[in-house]
Amino acid sequence: MPTNGAPTKITQGSQTKGGVGESTLRPDGTLKVTGEFAYSSDLWHEDMLWGQILRSTVAHAEIVSLDTSEALATPGVYAVMTYDDLPTDVKNYGLEIQDTPVLAHGKVRHHGEPVAIVAADHPETARRAAAKIKVEYRELPVITDESSATAPDAVLVHENRTDHHIGHVPHPNIVHRQPIVRGDAAAAAERADVIVKGEYTFGMQDQAFLGPESGLAVPEEDGGVHLYIATQWLHSDLRQIAPVLGLPPEKVRMTLAGVGGAFGGREDLSMQIHACLLALRTGKPVKIVYNRFESFFGHVHRHPAKLSYEHGATRDGKLTHVTCRIVLDGGAYASASPAVVGNAASLGIGPYAVDDVDIEAIALYTNNPPCGAMRGFGAVQACFAYEAQMDKVAEELGLDPVEFRQRNAMEQGTLLPTGQPVDSPAPVAELLRRVKAMPMPPERQWESSEGADVRQLPGGLSNTTHGEGVVRGVGYAVGIKNVGFSEGFDDYSTARVRLEAVAGEAVVTVHTAMAEVGQGGVTVHAQIARTELGVAQVTIHPANTEVGSAGSTSASRQTYVTGGAVKNACELVRERVLEIGRRKFGTYHPAWATAELLLEGGKVVTDGGEVLADLVDVLGEEAVEVEEEWRHRPTEPFDLRTGQGNGHVQYSFAAHRAVVEVDTELGLVKVIELACAQDVGKALNPLSVLGQIQGGTTQGLGIAVMEEIIVDPRTAKVKNPSFTDYLIPTILDTPTIPVDVLELADDHAPYGLRGVGEAPTLSSTPAVLAAIRAATGLELNRTPVRPEHLTGTA
Template sequence: MIPADHTRRVPVDGGVGASTRRPDGVPKVTGDFAYASDLWHESMLWGHTLRSPHAHAAIRAVDVSAALAVPGVHAVLTHDDLPAEEKHHGLEIRDTPVLARDRVRYHGEPVALVAADHPEIARRAADLVRVDYEELPVVVDEAGATAPDAPVLHPGRTDRHAAHVPHPNIVHRQPVVRGDVAAARARAAVIVTGEYEVGMQDQAFLGPESGMAVPDGEGGVDLYVATQWLHADLWQIAPVLGLPEDRIRMTLSGVGGAFGGREDLSMQIHACLLALRTGRPVKMVYDRTESFFGHVHRHPARLRYEHGADRDGRLTHLTARIVLDGGAYASSSPAVVGNAASLGAGPYEVPNVDIEALALYTNNPPCGAMRGFGAVQACFAYESQMDKLAAALGMDPVELRRRNAMSKGSLMPTEQVVDSAAPVAELLERVRRRPLPPERPWESGGPRGAAGPDPRELPGGLSNTTRGEDVVRGVGYAVGIKNVGFSEGFDDYSTARVGLRVVGGEPVVSVHTAMAEVGQGGVTVHGQIARTELGVERVVIRPADTRVGSAGSTSASRQTYVTGGAVRNACVLVRGRLIELARRRFGGNGDPVWSDPDLRPFDGAIVTATGERLVGIAEVLGGETIEIERRWRHRPTEPFDIRTGRGNGHVQYSFAAHRAVVEVDTGLGLVKVVELACAQDVGRALNPLSVVGQIQGGTVQGLGLAVMEEILVGADARVRNASFTDYLIPTVLDTPTIPVELLELADEHAPYGLRGVGEAPTLSSTPAVVAAIRQATGRALHRVPVRPEHLVDLAVPDTGLPTPD
């Protein structure tokens, strides 16, 4: 029987809303998945990069003769060997040299390249390159960068931000001003201030930078690489090689994580230069230490906040100054500044705001995109302030947040209206009402047992440094707001090519995009969308490359929204073309539907316009193929006003709340995070299992920033801990229970009502953990990551590294 509602379709297995398994899941956990570092070619050479041992130095001379004399070395390249007039690259500002010419500006900057028969030969040859350096004074902080006699790190700047900054060592400055802060301050019953610091965090992806460039013998090159944005790489590579873009073909290789660290170029241009010079394929794979030098990190930040409130706890005003250290080159610092400024008040209604955010040029390692992108740093500060304000008012910290929580229709400090769900109060209430984890025996005074508590359950873990005598428990809450998608007027679009054909008597859908699958599960979601829109079980996801239009970056929680929207749009057009074909072949002028609800899914049947005959998709297609490529854009945004910060700068907002339960050994300063409960509005969960996994992953990354992860940079701007021996990341033994509650409050502006998921939990998990540690210890804790010496009174030797507050 044909349904009266012609828009009705049978729910399909593996479609939108189902927790389908990832096609790359089993190969990854069994070790069969091919990553970029597994690339191989019989005639390939190995590339290696010589990096500067100094953070700031003039290059007086480079001598490569000894390196070229090493047997097995095929090429040694310096800045003088670059083939085109363009010798710089950069995501927003082309200020990063492909190879340093007359100056190096950070520890680890590339100076020369070597191609050899074996990676060890390449490394030994690189060691023989003689570089005559003259060390220069380093700029490491705001005082040094903006002093009247400060060395200007990028003289003669002409980028679009140069005219709006008070000093050339400031990359970008963005104020956000609303209302009358001075008048509000005079009316406030309670005012709290705080100064906060966020350390430099690394993305710590498990697969280091890697790829292979293969010359085509006609002056062009094929590049197989692990990246986050194929086309952005292409747009930067082509001018440096002096080639038109169609002579450079890029294909995504297996990516072992990204989190923002692969948005900037690393080895891409270097491998292409060596391949074109030698006429041989060139493979480059960074080891872990080189990886720490070879990509950008999260901006370390210093933040100064003031909050005021009336006696009822209603916020009267907020002031903030956010200083981000961008390091030696701009990367995405301007956009990070825009996020920090526009989201710097948090998910709260504040009528009077005065925020200033800026990023510096220094000789510290370059910083750019990392999960949370400017909002992470601000969230730690404003959530710490909310706890401080609650204490000053004698109010429950969750109730204070609920009382000031924004909702749909609220105004951002930029005066943009939040025009979709903003369930901040509900998210907080959901995590608060969850049952707390049961008390441990040593907390309740119960028996310990003959063997004592399991050391894995104690602060310090298997190192067994505590027996539980001084362990106390704390509970903390936090909530955050993160934008979704590219902002400030950026033309944020994606492209998808969808084909429908018959293979072996069955209809098969192919989906081709340039989306970088970096672990987020886009290859799964695209198949789900195709099954839902076309009712066809067999879906083939083609390799991502530049033979199809750009999909934008796999960042900003945007890929399901934007590329998913493009896939859906192309599928709808394919469906329309199929219906037209059916009408031509079988007659009728009505609106056919895909299938009768009594039919089993994936019969691939459509109904002709007469409403009497069911015709299979394979029968309609015959030997024809339908293929359509279309772009999809989200609604436009606009730049923030450079003086006031006003503007509809963001397309969508994402919200998450956390409750952290921690145990702290107050005698040794050790922390065990027991539980990190999260509630998040996801609009609609296209793949609930994947969504929960994204939330849990983001939560753990925020936990790492709270208690262990930091790149340590000395007073000489040199990195001190470029290895996983010294840079600590959470392991499975550090990972707490992470219960997740999903809200699905559809955003009417987004495909399927979805909301970007991956970044928001990274914001609120950090301040929630720190709030719980504060409650347990009574310590102020103005800096992350929290170290043992922050929790106990120890005599700490002067190491030249950041000191406890």
Template sequence: MSAPAGTPVGLSQGSHTRGGVGESTLRPDGTLKVTGEFAYASDLWHEDMLWGCTLRSPHAHAEIRSIDVSEALAQPGVHAVLTYDDLPCEVRHYGLEIQDTPALAQGRVRYHGEPVALVAADHPETARRAAAKIRVDYAELPVVTDEASATAEDAPLLHPGREDHHAGHVPHPNIVHRQPIIRGDVAAARERADVIVTGEYEVGMQDQAFLGPESGLAVPAEDGGVDLYIATQWLHSDLRQIAPVLGLPEEKVRMTLSGVGGAFGGREDLSMQIHACLLALRTGRPVKMVYNRFESFFGHVHRHPAKLHYEHGATRDGKITHMACRIVLDGGAYASSSPAVVGNASSLSAGPYVIDNVDIEAIALYTNNPPCGAMRGFGAVQACFAYEAQMDRLAAELDMDPVEFRQLNAMSQGAVMPTGQEVDAPAPVAELLRRVKAMPMPPEKQWEAAGEAVDVRELPGGLSNTTHGEGVVRGVGYAVGIKNVGFSEGFDDYSTARVRLEVVGGEPVAVVHTAMAEVGQGGITVHAQIARTELGVARVIIDPADTRVGSAGSTSASRQTYVTGGAVKHTCEAVREKVLELGRARFGTYHPAWATAELLLEGGKVVTDGGEVLADLAEVLQDEAVDIEREWRHRPTVAFDRHTGQGDGHVQYSFAAHRAVVEVDTELGMVKVIELACAQDVGKAVNPLSVAGQIQGGTTQGLGLALMEEIVVDPETAKVRNPSFTDYLIPTILDTPSIPVDVLELADEHAPYGLRGVGEAPTLSSTPAVVAAIRQATGLALNRVPVRPEHLTGT
């Protein structure tokens, strides 16, 4: 049975320690970041370092006939030029799940911007000029850009001759992965339906658009290894991929996390990690690489663009009878995390609704478009846009209120997912919808009121001064989404923490060491809160993340507070027991409470459950530090059946609902989002201030997908048209609306402190809520995001 709302499951030790779990503690890196003093990876420096540069392909698909590096090598200041033939060992490919990505292009290039050669020089401009002098003879090949061209009988194969563990259940070599989910009897349910709606939907390719570009510094070591300082999301995954290509054992590739300027999934894959290390080992000098903004658009994966076909049926009283859908995700030239994205898209494609009869298929393609992989929401974003549009269409067909229709079909605890997995924790979908609908509406504006001065910043078009209220129509839309938390489908999802408790200057201090990548989510704050709570000490030091400690997994999938937070909690508990063991050995014979009472650590002291102080921690520890490293795993998952999609594939589910209020200039096609209210269940708000920030940040990223963010790829050449922030637009402060947040805390008894992952769920439902509001204002179907002005004006 789950705990009641607000109950912090497992919160028993040190609960009164200031700055512990449940308090809004400030981030230690916050002031440094807002004042510009924080050291990001691009600020790294070594006194004798060289600069690395990458030569990238100008074509999306071409044979490499020859590469001439002689002119580049002859340029003064150049220390090395490397191509595929210079790689040091037989292992020359890497990849998150499938090792299909060459460290440098081998024989052909498969996407616009693929790395072909590397240069190391004593100045970044020298390196760039030398790279421009490398002569590559290309013979262009036909491009594969969509499902039709990828699966045609005469389609060129993106990876001919390569076998992988997905090949047995995909119908074509240009399909990376396929996941069907079959449950119930859709054909019979279709006969019972009083209304059936179908829809074709499309989601554009979104970029993570993190503000700190890819950067790192590789330093060769005396033992023949290399020390890499890098901005990444997953140190140990990087290590697993880097070491074999370098021909080094993992212990000789030492990695330390450098300051990360945002990630959102874009740093899960390698960028220049291998390249910087290759150049450093070749030259014997430290090598720094920093992408400029243009190169960054080519240097990391993006969100999968998707085409989705949906069918829903319902009875006249509003109960959904069935759902059938087909989701096609464009994975681009290399696999990256496409198989996992397919698993998420398919297993979450029905949304947070009870639907007993489903027929689902999701696939990911190999194409010559830019590689796609992890981005906040990871497959669930694309599905949510489609199924929420379907919910509005069904409600309209049945002449029902769209919120009430959703509530009628909403899942709750005990519901069964299309995969057959029971939702065994609170699933307050109907309540979240009720809460978000009940929030006060923003006031209506009377734009034409006599004598009223119009602030153009509050109008569609903003400071472009395109309208003063003429033709402006308000719309309101709702959406709700479901997102899994943590890695799924049998992945060994664990984390490691090392905790040291010692006395420094007479005061107990806890030192927490993990390999968690702090990418802006506030994990370092959470770890300190957990240590204060479990060990009852005021002072907590967070050691830099590196590979000297065991893996913490990726900072993605909303998993770090759950999994690495769980590891810190688990290790702190072991440290606490060791401290009490030492105390009993030293003082137990003098005080019976040591043996009979429930002992706690609180405020640097050992106390009984009745509050009696038995000893200072400094007395217990004396000169002896307690230092423990432990792994922690959540409950296991299983892989989905390759034919039916059945299986307990996910650890935990999170839910968020949004109400969007927009104003649309119907003549010019301009949209102003006035408000994006959100209600979300977080299980336990470990740091309420950070929780609100995560919800507001995810909401804003979903707004960007709804209205402006898309990497535009030429359908004929597969070349990227807009690799800059001049042409790729992201929401600014002037685009970001008021985002009131209603946080619900229904504890998940399976999770540390009852918490849920927070960061991704609001990214799902904010996009369809904005588009639903625009539909209500305009009466247009709007089956594609981002919505552009021409979609609203017909021009």
């Protein structure tokens, strides 16, 4: 993996094997690839019951009657609960707006909403009992788009809104609205030699994690409950769960179970409260595991979007202005929609320097499936549209699309539309140069001396073409993504680090509540501890709520924020260890008092490498333990009228070049290559960085050519809740993904690092679309591209 730039100097413990900057292998890697890793769906308790959820069969309806008697009478059933059985007056939950009922009351607002829960001694018994619950619905008109949501006589999805956004939205069916106005876009349009407009549609994407929602709730002797759960944020779950159960937070204990992927889909609660309610009601452990059909209804999805853009430029290729309107469909409940709106608006023009902008982003309440966090978080939808626009403007001007982007690329010091300066490296033009300079894949790869390799053709193993009508296209895109929580959110993490001597060896234990969802945080935390404390043996304590919050595993923030907390705690541990050493050995060597002392290889050494003492001798019977919170620089909310404000803490940038081959007669696409160049600040684990970039790239490929949840616009029902009909890329669909990594340090971040995982999801999608446009000459203003869009049969 090529690396370039200025990596941050590591001054402490850099010689310890397995430290920062090395491609240390994941401790859970072998277990996962051999099938031995214990995921949350593998949890087991000797006397546990099985929980099942009854879901609504309609999208919007009054609940006329609800009869559970037959289900309760079923042998093996221990409990059936509805809204009326909830133990407290707190019956709703939510990430920001508590508008989601634990169980439906009065009416249902989307297809698949939980209505009742059952606990039984066998999963099949629980399923059959749930099917015996009789629910009578009186269907209501469905709200499915902006026109039906904001019409003067529109039915309100939430009749009695009281949240803090209601005062600044023009209609109660709008969750949140964020305008961003800088300069005078209307006046700037008068200076434009070229004006290009476009309307774009972005489909609803599922996170498609392979481990379905699951968990085990165990009642405890003190009247509390212990929940073992696959989640992205233990303490956020705790904050929402405890009030519904009527328990103080200390009586709801939470331990992270094995997580089979997340990508934002586990930020919201799924079965957490349901399992706890049934466990407390029955006095027995209760396990709930969704099947794949339930999983499609049990978590939020990526917001589908309608985007309208206008770009203006002078004849010499400089942007004059950008205006845009972004309409996100948030579905029936708010989830993370307000924050997604803020991201989409503030990053809505991309990584370009434009003085005059006028942006509006809104999220709707509809009766479609709830939407919330997913990798890229609002910036993905915007990037698809603004990059298509950049290609169109370049074509109007007769300019190379990469050169046009470079002429307008932001750099360090550029002001965002929010007025916030980019105060760290922003190598947008350089990333584009690098990705364009990468060697092109060979032409006609399906032809070889040994015969045709149909896997390299559009349609692949279906053997639909042997190269007739196949045309190659090349496309480019670049994107900007914020790192960390924004808009004044108190984004912090906590780490507890303990250093002690065990059996004659110095050992470090790192304890955080970080959710390891596959991103490799447990590997990085061990690397940081080895680097800062010079100790080879590091144990990562299981994540739980016995330590302070680590925040969510999202927003590309964990290595930055929880990694920063681990680094900070390790530094404090090191200081205390050296204090102990000075008390014990300082009189024997003047360097204890005069030189900077380091911990290296289990020893205390001077900065010149002279060994002063063994760490085991320094510690003796003492253990040094520190628990500390760590915060990055503060942010502030965007002004609700102008959108101005220092709303973000850091940015990441990635550029892609897509090479595709399209059978223009059959409408089939084969993505041959998705080359990527990305600035990561500092690659703490180069191998993990590469995996994050390739994984994010592949997810962007999915939304470009295959992934979309189809919702019937007449009924708001999901039509394809299975991997049979919702297609995700397999290894046969995944192209070669060469990666060029830059390491341009952000001086504000630990080790100079940047969050990595989300940025490649932004630019891979528009790069693929640009390549397909280049091959076909079609406009293609929606995702995903289907065969009928390429053959004119749509």
